[in-house]
Amino acid sequence: MTSAVTGAFDRKLIAPMVLGSILNPVNSSMIAVALVPIGVALHAQPAATAWLVSGLYLATATGQPVVGKLVDRYGPRNLYLAGSALVGVAGIIGLLAPTLWVLVVARVLLGLGTCAGFPAAMYLIRRESERTGVDSPRGVLTTLSVSAQTIVVIGPSLGGLLIGVAGWRAIFAVNIPLAVACVVLALVRLPRPAPPATREPLDVLGIGLFAGMLTTLMLFLMSPAIGELWLLAITVGCGAAFARRELRAAEPFLDLRVFGGNAPLIATYGRALLAQTAAYAYLYGFTQWLEAGRGLNATQAGLILLPMSLLAIGVSTYTGRREGFRAKLLVGAGGQLAVSVLMLRLDAGSPVWILIALSALCSLPQGLNSLANQNAVYYQADPARIGASSGLLRTFSYLGAMVSSAATGVFFAHGADTAGLHSLAVFLIVIASLLLVMVAADRSLSRLKSK
Known part of the structure; x- marks a missing residue:
């Protein structure tokens, strides 16, 4: 890899890094305003349309660390190209899908196809840091966070606009030009892969056990009930077998001895799970209530957000170049708690200005939590495992999204009404309180410095 200026970050990489990283969050969030119109068009209940959310997260949460491991071993270019092509195929399937379950297949393919973008970007940032000798590319990390993380909250507005102009199928069709752009940028700008550093075979058994553990856990979260506890039993069994396998394998898929000895990194994953549980419950739950409980259409709901x-975006941009992690996370967790409490005051007659004010307040946790957790992983993770470590960050984030999806399904079982929104708010108060306590108790954050 070369740069026009010795010692400077190769700015040619920024465009493919950013575009690849936003494919997943933009598809995660655009669907929020499309669930109701898709349900109406295809005569599907909320419990069925929830699979449009969960299918993508199930594929992504399982695939992110797997692809991250492959990026660590083989470099990002070929994986980025394959993933981008799969995103284009998924866009075509979604555009033409005749039934809800074909749409679910398209969403699963989108989840798999978007797995490469974020691990590839983190890998390239680390490689450039090693090449240039600059150990803290805060500006580049901030650019990545602003584009890839806060795009989640732009998605509903974009989705509402697309639906208003061309119908709900437009949120699938938009992936076709995005995928083409990614392929072109990767061919032109990403470095060609070097021979892999190791010839050890890939830990296929470990990957399979990991996938089984996550899949059964998420299937349980989709419909938590006493009769589904057998899924948790399989989760525990796969988890135990996975741990045994990884501790004994010569070249494990995830080296649990390294991750297990890195308590600050594990804490960051836990914070990501809690933060994204609250963020996605607000994104999906509040948005559905705006349409079904408050009576707004998809375009109006998108504008409220x-x-x-x-x-x-402003919060992330302003704080991203400033050092410190603990203060950002304390403000972010406090903001989530405040938003959750205020949701208890909403009803079907709440004036629009209150809804807009709540949306504005939510910008603090949205802008701070993802930024701080992403940057923490960069500095806490073993550089040789940055792809797998960043992939695991997304896995825990999507576990949080799955928990929020399950909670939304439970509290909106009979529709996204105000009573369901208030029950969801109580749940989010508990989650935000746990996050606040966890951040306050983690003294390692005060010692974590980017130089």
């Missing part, structure tokens, strides 16, 4: 989108 626009202040959150714009202010979250």
